[in-house]
Amino acid sequence: MAQKLKITLIKSKIGAVPKNRKTVEALGLNKIGKTVIMPDNPAVRGMIQRVNHLVKVEEVEA
Numbered sequence: 001m002a003q004k005l006k007i008t009l010i011k012s013k014i015g016a017v018p019k020n021r022k023t024v025e026a027l028g029l030n031k032i033g034k035t036v037i038m039p040d041n042p043a044v045r046g047m048i049q050r051v052n053h054l055v056k057v058e059e060v061e062a
Helices: 018-026 043-050
Strands: 005-007 035-039 055-060
Touching: 005 018, 005 043
Parallel strands: none
Antiparallel strands: 005 035, 005 055
16 A cells, blocks of 8 residues: 555535545645545545545555
8 A cells, every 4th residue: 555645525415424524624625626535544545435526545664
């Protein structure tokens, strides 16, 4: 597995379930097109799995 994950918000969180909105905000994403670099660990992977329809994920070698 990669050391880091590059996560980009590609769809709006407006129509999402409130729990999914909070998950997107917890990832540090607040606008469409915003990208964050997060560590690749089970907690982050679980958050991504919950909102995989709203984000794009790429593996980054650190």
